[in-house]
Amino acid sequence: MPAQxxxxxxxxxxxxxxxxxxxxxxxxxxxxxxAARNSNSLFLIVGDPDVIRPEIERxxxxxxxxxxxxxxxxxxxxxxxxxxxxxxxxxxxxxxxxLVKEHKADALVTIGNTGAAMxxxxxxxxxxxxxxxxxxxxxxxxxxxxxxxxxxxATPDCDPNNLYEFALMGSVYAECFxxxxxxxxxxxxxxxxxxxxxxxxxxxHALLKNSVASINPAPFEFTGNIEGKDIxxxxxxxxxxxxxxxxxxxxxxxxxxxxxxxxxKEELSSHAWMKPFILPLMPALRxxxxxxxxxxxxxxxxxxxxxICIIGHGRSNAYAVTNACKAAERAAQQNIVNTIRxxxxxxxxxxxx
Amino acid sequence: MPAQxxxxxxxxxxxxxxxxxxxxxxxxxxxxxxAARNSNSLFLIVGDPDVIRPEIERxxxxxxxxxxxxxxxxxxxxxxxxxxxxxxxxxxxxxxxxLVKEHKADALVTIGNTGAAMxxxxxxxxxxxxxxxxxxxxxxxxxxxxxxxxxxxATPDCDPNNLYEFALMGSVYAECFxxxxxxxxxxxxxxxxxxxxxxxxxxxHALLKNSVASINPAPFEFTGNIEGKDIxxxxxxxxxxxxxxxxxxxxxxxxxxxxxxxxxKEELSSHAWMKPFILPLMPALRxxxxxxxxxxxxxxxxxxxxxICIIGHGRSNAYAVTNACKAAERAAQQNIVNTIRxxxxxxxxxxxx
Numbered sequence: 001m002p003a004q005x006x007x008x009x010x011x012x013x014x015x016x017x018x019x020x021x022x023x024x025x026x027x028x029x030x031x032x033x034x035a036a037r038n039s040n041s042l043f044l045i046v047g048d049p050d051v052i053r054p055e056i057e058r059x060x061x062x063x064x065x066x067x068x069x070x071x072x073x074x075x076x077x078x079x080x081x082x083x084x085x086x087x088x089x090x091x092x093x094x095x096x097x098x099l100v101k102e103h104k105a106d107a108l109v110t111i112g113n114t115g116a117a118m119x120x121x122x123x124x125x126x127x128x129x130x131x132x133x134x135x136x137x138x139x140x141x142x143x144x145x146x147x148x149x150x151x152x153x154a155t156p157d158c159d160p161n162n163l164y165e166f167a168l169m170g171s172v173y174a175e176c177f178x179x180x181x182x183x184x185x186x187x188x189x190x191x192x193x194x195x196x197x198x199x200x201x202x203x204x205h206a207l208l209k210n211s212v213a214s215i216n217p218a219p220f221e222f223t224g225n226i227e228g229k230d231i232x233x234x235x236x237x238x239x240x241x242x243x244x245x246x247x248x249x250x251x252x253x254x255x256x257x258x259x260x261x262x263x264x265k266e267e268l269s270s271h272a273w274m275k276p277f278i279l280p281l282m283p284a285l286r287x288x289x290x291x292x293x294x295x296x297x298x299x300x301x302x303x304x305x306x307x308i309c310i311i312g313h314g315r316s317n318a319y320a321v322t323n324a325c326k327a328a329e330r331a332a333q334q335n336i337v338n339t340i341r342x343x344x345x346x347x348x349x350x351x352x353x
Numbered sequence: 354m355p356a357q358x359x360x361x362x363x364x365x366x367x368x369x370x371x372x373x374x375x376x377x378x379x380x381x382x383x384x385x386x387x388a389a390r391n392s393n394s395l396f397l398i399v400g401d402p403d404v405i406r407p408e409i410e411r412x413x414x415x416x417x418x419x420x421x422x423x424x425x426x427x428x429x430x431x432x433x434x435x436x437x438x439x440x441x442x443x444x445x446x447x448x449x450x451x452l453v454k455e456h457k458a459d460a461l462v463t464i465g466n467t468g469a470a471m472x473x474x475x476x477x478x479x480x481x482x483x484x485x486x487x488x489x490x491x492x493x494x495x496x497x498x499x500x501x502x503x504x505x506x507a508t509p510d511c512d513p514n515n516l517y518e519f520a521l522m523g524s525v526y527a528e529c530f531x532x533x534x535x536x537x538x539x540x541x542x543x544x545x546x547x548x549x550x551x552x553x554x555x556x557x558h559a560l561l562k563n564s565v566a567s568i569n570p571a572p573f574e575f576t577g578n579i580e581g582k583d584i585x586x587x588x589x590x591x592x593x594x595x596x597x598x599x600x601x602x603x604x605x606x607x608x609x610x611x612x613x614x615x616x617x618k619e620e621l622s623s624h625a626w627m628k629p630f631i632l633p634l635m636p637a638l639r640x641x642x643x644x645x646x647x648x649x650x651x652x653x654x655x656x657x658x659x660x661i662c663i664i665g666h667g668r669s670n671a672y673a674v675t676n677a678c679k680a681a682e683r684a685a686q687q688n689i690v691n692t693i694r695x696x697x698x699x700x701x702x703x704x705x706x
Contacts, residue, residue: 143612156543156551190509190600198509198597228604232612244551245601247543248594251581252602256609259496259585263644264617267637274637277630284620284627291616 011040012332014325015105018047019074019092020112022315028111029055031321036063041329044105046071047092071095075112077314081119093117097124100307106332109299109324111312118154118302118311125307128337130344133158134304135166135243136311137173138250139297144234148174151243152250152300158242160203161350163187167208168343169303170238171220176334177327178237182221186236188245189225196225200242211348219343228252257292298323301331303340308332364393365685367678368458371400372427372445373465375668381464382408384674389416394682397422397458400445424448428465430667434472446470450477453660459685460661462652462677464669470662471507471655478660481690483697486511487657488519488596489664490526491603492650497587501527502541504596505603505653511595513556514703516540520561521696522656523591524573529687530680531590535574539589541598542578549578553595564701572696581605610645651676654684656693661685 016032018025029045029052036043045052046069056062071092075084085094093112097120099105110117114136122134135151150170155162167185174183187204189197194205205225212222223236228249231239241249264285268278278285298320299312308331312324369385371378382398382405389396398405399422409415424445428437438447446465450473452458463470467489475487488504503523508515520538527536540557542550547558558578565575576589581602584592594602617638621631631638651673652665661684665677 141612143615153543188601190506190597190604198595201597227608228601228606229608229611231605232608241601242551244543244554245598248541248581248598248601249605251543252584252605253581253609255580255582255585256606257613258582259494260610260613260641260645262496263641264638267641267644268634270637274634277633280630281621281627281634284623285617288613288616288620291620292613 009040010333011042012106012329013042013044013104014328014332015044015046015069015096015099015108016321016325017093017096017108017110017112018045018052019071020110020314021312023317025051026055027318028321030059031316031318032066032325033059033063034318034322035325036065039065039329041065042067043325044069044096044099046096046099048072069095069099075116077113079113079116081113081115082123084113084116085119085123093120094124097121097307097309101125107308107310107328109310109312109321109328111299111314111316111321111324114153114311117309121302121305121307121309125305128304128306128340128344131165131169131304131340133162133165134302135169136300137170137303138246138300139177140231140250140253141292141297142232142234146178146297147231147234147236148177148238149231149246149249150238150240150303152246153243154302156242156244156247158200160200160207163200163204163240163242164207164211164350165304166240167220167222167238168347169340170240172336172339172343173301173303174237176331176336176339180237182219183237184221184223184235185238185240186223186226188231188239188241188249189227192225192227194224201225204240207350211350214348215346219346261289298327301327301336306337308336362393363686364395365459365682366395366397366457367681367685368397368399368422368449368452368461369674369678370446370449370461370463370465371398371405372424373463373667374665376670378404379408380671381674383412384669384671385419385678386412386416387671387675388678389418392418392682394418395420396678397449397452399424399449399452401425422448422452428469430466432466432469434466434468435476437466437469438472438476446473447477450474450660450662454478460663460681462663462665462674462681464652464665464667464674464677467506467664470664474655474658474660474662478658481657481659481693481697484518484522484657484693486515486518487655488522489599489653490523490656491599491653492530493584493603493606494645494650495585495587499531499650500584500587500589501530501591502584502599502602503591503593503656505599506596507655509595509597509600511553513553513560516553516557516593516595517560517564517703518657519593520573520575520591521700522693523593525689525692525696526654526656527590529684529689529692533590535572536590537574537576537588538591538593539576539579541584541592541594541602542580545578545580547577554578557593560703564703567701568699572699614642651680654680654689659690661689
């Protein structure tokens with residue numbers, strides 16, 4: 001059974017890697033301060049105290065539920081993940097992961113090198129028993145609200161068993177993050193019909209269909225294949241694909257959104273006479289932008305490891321960091337790792353390939 | 354060497370399958386009439402004369418360069434492609450393909466069942482020698498103009514050799530369709546770096562890099578890996594991927610565009626006072642829509658077969674059909690099939706896997 005709602009407001013301890021991210025530790029710290037103001041959880045900012053402390057002191061009435069945990073090293077965006085983990089034991093993200101392992105924190109938030117976040121989580125916490133490969137579950141904006149896409153890049157080459165496990169983990173996260181009790185789960189494909197798909201999708205389709213049919217009550221609804229177009233219509237709450245396809249979906253989405261907003265700006269500024277008409281519409285246009293903005297969604301958890309790691313976009317601003325902290329808090333309150341363990345026990349083990 | 358520009362205005366004979374498409378043969382006929390008015394080519398409309406003739410006669414001063422070729426059967430959207438080809442020898446798309454095979458037409462245009470268009474082309478014309486799998490080359494709108502994506506759905510499961518051939522064929526089509534003499538060709542991947550990609554992309558990357566480096570002058574520039582985001586920035590003229598990923602890119606693009614335009618409409622009509630400000634901006638908003646509209650691009654050729662087949666979207670309107678006819682005319686004038694044959698001879702044969 002999924003974690004119950006009465007745990008929602010329980011205070012948690014959230015470790016935040018302050019040193020990753022394109023905008024520097026000050027921006028991360030500002031995001032954590034905002035998260036702390038509206039929460040009774042404890043926020044452990046990991047990184048260089050000489051940079052973090054002044055930023056906290058600069059804020060008017062700094063919240064008391066923030067502590068600084070010193071870390072002297074940084075894993076850079078260009079660092080090779082596994083090598084960096086071994087060479088930099090005092091890197092902020094490594095120290096943060098260690099806090100979770102030593103039960104001094106309940107979750108980790110990082111907006112640094114994604115590969116390093118994965119390597120550090122995997123090597124420090126290990127995989128959940130019964131999960132072969134981890135997946136990054138990214139919340140996406142859709143017409144109906146938010147959709148969870150996984151894997152967004154952790155495992156580029158997958159077999160049907162991996163996608164099957166992503167479906168289980170995604171359904172748990174949708175319950176926790178979207179509050180859906182019986183989420184709809186689909187597979188990204190090149191057509192809705194069962195006969196469509198590449199070899200991987202066809203085999204995964206059969207596996208999921210049979211498994212969900214074999215248990216009663218099923219913990220989620222398997223809705224079959226989902227076309228790229230229908231992801232953003234909210235046809236399913238969770239869409240499953242390999243990490244290569246997931247990355248292509250995310251980046252294509254970003255690219256098209258960027259193109260349309262650029263062309264919109266171009267067309268609307270093509271004549272000077274348009275300006276007085278556009279100015280009153282600016283709040284509506286800004287609201288449009290915020291409805292498709294990554295920062296609203298608040299980071300993506302790495303699922304399948306024995307710990308909670310919320311990975312944010314490298315260019316996250318303070319607002320995105322605040323939202324990532326909230327996502328970490330919720331995942332910890334709902335004890336998502338344990339719920340995934342239970343879901344694995346409930347579901348039938350797929351036959352070996 | 355690619356076909357030379359002096360052939361551009363040579364009259365061609367274009368066969369059009371009138372009976373496919375969601376809007377019916379009248380809409381297709383209207384599109385062909387418009388294409389015929391501005392061309393010295395001959396347009397052979399294949400289908401039910403009792404439906405097509407009245408539509409031609411209804412138009413003011415019908416162009417003389419249109420002929421009707423009767424066909425008594427139709428391959429429906431739901432028909433299984435290969436079975437339909439065998440059972441319906443007098444289907445409009447089959448008759449059209451036969452006209453090309455018998456040298457009575459130089460190209461075929463269809464907006465019907467895509468799978469059937471592929472099966473009929475393959476079974477009637479055969480594959481070009483040296484090409485293992487066909488690919489659909491779809492023109493996409495980008496910030497810099499048009500980008501050719503292939504494969505958009507013909508071959509969902511590919512090996513590196515298939516993608517290598519797609520790169521050769523795509524480079525030829527970019528020369529013909531975009532007029533680029535030394536097009537930039539990239540592979541869709543989950544990161545720009547050479548080390549990124551799934552197994553298929555990594556092996557294709559090595560194959561293309563070595564092959565292009567081994568001939569001088571190379572017929573195209575290999576730009577390496579392209580992220581989903583950069584497709585729409587026009588970083589490359591041709592982007593290569595398997596048919597599964599290509600379909601996901603296309604449909605995700607459509608889905609995000611639809612979502613943004615829906616949200617834009619929602620936000621801009623959320624208050625009645627906005628209306629007088631929006632009305633004068635409508636032409637600019639319509640222009641934005643046309644800049645990202647599939648209908649502007651004019652259909653996608655099936656490359657790798659011994660004939661020219663331009664496949665349009667099932668919901669093509671007359672305008673899209675006109676553009677597909679123009680694309681067919683240009684591909685025929687440039688003798689694209691022959692140019693692909695020459696390109697295969699020029700390029701080194703990849704070593705067996």
